Amino acid sequence: xxxxxxxxxxxxxxxxxxxxxxxxxxxxxxxxxRGLGITGGxxxxxxxxxxTGRKGALTTYYPEETRxxxxxxxxxxxxxxxxxxxxxxxxxxxxxxTVCPAQVIxxxxxxxxxxxxxxxxxxxxEIDYSRCIFCGLCVEACPEDAIRMVKEVxxxxxxxxxxxxxxxxxxxxxxxxxxxxxxxxxKAGGSA
Amino acid sequence: xxxxxxxxxxxxxxxxxxxxxxxxxxxxxxRKQAAVMADRIGxxxxxxxxxxxxxxxxxLGLFHGVxxxxxxxxxxxxxxxxxxxxxxxxxxxxxxxxxxxVFAVIPFGGVLDPGKLLSAFPAASEWFGDRTYAMxxxxxxxxxxxxxxFGGMSIIGAMLAGWSSSNKFSMLGxxxxxxxxxxxxxxxxxxxxxxxxIYGTVDLxxxxxxxxxxxxxxxxxxxxxxxxxAAALFLAAAIAENKRIPFDLPEAxxxxxxxxxxxxxxxxxxxxxxxxxxxxxxxAALFTTLFLGGYNLPFMTDAGIVFAGxxxxxxxxxxxxxxxxVVFLVKVLAVxxxxxxxxxxxxxxxxxxxxxxxxxxxxxxxxxxxxxTAVLAWSNHG
Numbered sequence: 001x002x003x004x005x006x007x008x009x010x011x012x013x014x015x016x017x018x019x020x021x022x023x024x025x026x027x028x029x030x031x032x033x034r035g036l037g038i039t040g041g042x043x044x045x046x047x048x049x050x051x052t053g054r055k056g057a058l059t060t061y062y063p064e065e066t067r068x069x070x071x072x073x074x075x076x077x078x079x080x081x082x083x084x085x086x087x088x089x090x091x092x093x094x095x096x097x098t099v100c101p102a103q104v105i106x107x108x109x110x111x112x113x114x115x116x117x118x119x120x121x122x123x124x125x126e127i128d129y130s131r132c133i134f135c136g137l138c139v140e141a142c143p144e145d146a147i148r149m150v151k152e153v154x155x156x157x158x159x160x161x162x163x164x165x166x167x168x169x170x171x172x173x174x175x176x177x178x179x180x181x182x183x184x185x186x187k188a189g190g191s192a
Numbered sequence: 193x194x195x196x197x198x199x200x201x202x203x204x205x206x207x208x209x210x211x212x213x214x215x216x217x218x219x220x221x222x223r224k225q226a227a228v229m230a231d232r233i234g235x236x237x238x239x240x241x242x243x244x245x246x247x248x249x250x251x252l253g254l255f256h257g258v259x260x261x262x263x264x265x266x267x268x269x270x271x272x273x274x275x276x277x278x279x280x281x282x283x284x285x286x287x288x289x290x291x292x293x294v295f296a297v298i299p300f301g302g303v304l305d306p307g308k309l310l311s312a313f314p315a316a317s318e319w320f321g322d323r324t325y326a327m328x329x330x331x332x333x334x335x336x337x338x339x340x341x342f343g344g345m346s347i348i349g350a351m352l353a354g355w356s357s358s359n360k361f362s363m364l365g366x367x368x369x370x371x372x373x374x375x376x377x378x379x380x381x382x383x384x385x386x387x388x389x390i391y392g393t394v395d396l397x398x399x400x401x402x403x404x405x406x407x408x409x410x411x412x413x414x415x416x417x418x419x420x421x422a423a424a425l426f427l428a429a430a431i432a433e434n435k436r437i438p439f440d441l442p443e444a445x446x447x448x449x450x451x452x453x454x455x456x457x458x459x460x461x462x463x464x465x466x467x468x469x470x471x472x473x474x475x476a477a478l479f480t481t482l483f484l485g486g487y488n489l490p491f492m493t494d495a496g497i498v499f500a501g502x503x504x505x506x507x508x509x510x511x512x513x514x515x516x517x518v519v520f521l522v523k524v525l526a527v528x529x530x531x532x533x534x535x536x537x538x539x540x541x542x543x544x545x546x547x548x549x550x551x552x553x554x555x556x557x558x559x560x561x562x563x564x565t566a567v568l569a570w571s572n573h574g
């Protein structure tokens with residue numbers, strides 16, 4: 001019984017430090033003025049930058065501007081490599097579409113019995129960038145080095161999600177001037 | 193007689209267009225200034241494309257105000273199932289109208305002499321003769337009192353809106369608006385009393401004219417140098433009166449959705465917003481008139497610029513009128529911009545802090561300021 005009476009009163013555990021304000025801070029007016037000085041200073045600094053023709057904001061003006069600080073290893077866009085005559089290297093084997101974990105690659109094959117070296121080629125090769133995870137497995141799977149990824153970023157923003165499908169005309173825009181694997185322009189009579 | 197009508201029609205047109213212009217421009221200034229203060233670019237996507245060309249007029253996002261107005265005009269005017277439809281429909285106008293009316297007594301320029309101004313056109317000049325007009329819609333002896341009378345009316349509008357919406361958030365917002373605005377009205381009145389003691393008048397034109405004097409030989413005789421405490425208190429109280437951050441408890445969106453105008457939509461809600469932005473300009477105009485020398489440059493009178501030592505730089509009447517109109521607008525814009533700076537710098541008070549700030553901090557300070565001013569004025573004038 002004596003035990004119960006001698007128990008210390010319950011003390012709430014303090015989880016945070018009580019704010020300690022100095023007299024100067026508690027008057028509030030001076031701290032307000034200091035704060036206004038900071039925000040006003042930032043305003044004037046940025047206005048000065050704008051007025052002298054520089055950029056006074058951290059914003060990247062997307063999509064007109066692209067960020068300058070993409071990682072060096074960033075690969076944002078697929079391209080299809082080309083044969084010397086400009087047709088795709090792709091043989092429409094569907095390996096990339098099979099390995100793709102996001103299942104975003106759609107290929108329709110065309111058959112050309114005249115072209116004995118490459119009888120099979122894609123008539124339609126589309127990638128859905130709204131679902132692509134940029135893993136690069138398609139590049140590894142390709143037996144013909146027909147698909148690669150480059151550092152660019154495709155122009156995706158639009159009012160219509162259909163525009164996020166890149167078609168063959170977009171994927172075939174890559175015209176390298178120096179490519180070890182595929183010299184360009186090709187040597188006349190070369191195997192290529 | 194007809195001449196008076198013409199002149200005052202021009203004045204009223206000028207005043208209304210200035211206020212509407214400020215109401216529209218300030219929405220843009222608020223967005224852009226907030227953005228620049230936060231290292232952002234700000235709203236700049238609205239544009240008007242010149243037909244048949246690909247040229248888009250973006251103009252730093254100026255058209256966002258137009259887009260806002262268009263949106264408000266085209267939205268559905270939804271009405272709550274309220275028992276008091278008349279009050280519900282009336283409330284936005286009760287808030288909006290007094291804000292416009294206050295500008296009637298604020299002088300936006302010195303004395304206009306149309307006969308002298310139009311001396312290039314003898315017929316017009318002769319028609320006006322030697323009549324002169326103070327550039328002010330209504331020159332009333334009770335100028336400052338009218339300002340407070342109309343300022344008090346917008347409380348009624350906020351209360352009406354909250355009461356007739358039959359919504360608890362609106363009601364809470366209205367109660368908060370009422371108590372807060374009445375408290376700060378009092379502080380505002382007390383801070384201005386010191387100025388009235390010094391200038392000996394409540395006529396705003398006379399107050400402005402007295403501020404063309406020189407203090408201590410070099411300072412312009414502006415109210416802010418005579419009554420620095422009153423100026424700071426007045427600006428704080430005026431922002432609280434306008435219910436803007438840090439005093440926007442009546443419409444605190446994280447607590448009350450939109451406070452007393454929660455149930456308003458479309459252009460009725462737009463009127464509340466528009467009234468708020470015009471009131472920024474009104475507060476700025478009042479502050480300019482009372483504390484920043486009104487429409488005059490430092491040391492400037494209707495005759496020209498008077499430097500210390502009786503050195504007078506005379507200006508033609510046309511130059512004086514244009515200078516005064518422009519100077520007034522620039523000062524108003526600067527003070528409005530300062531209010532926006534405050535709005536984007538300070539966090540919102542708690543509600544008990546708002547009332548405590550009014551009654552326990554600002555009211556005693558205003559009273560002390562008034563007493564000191566009274567003693568000094570009495571000892572100066574004997």
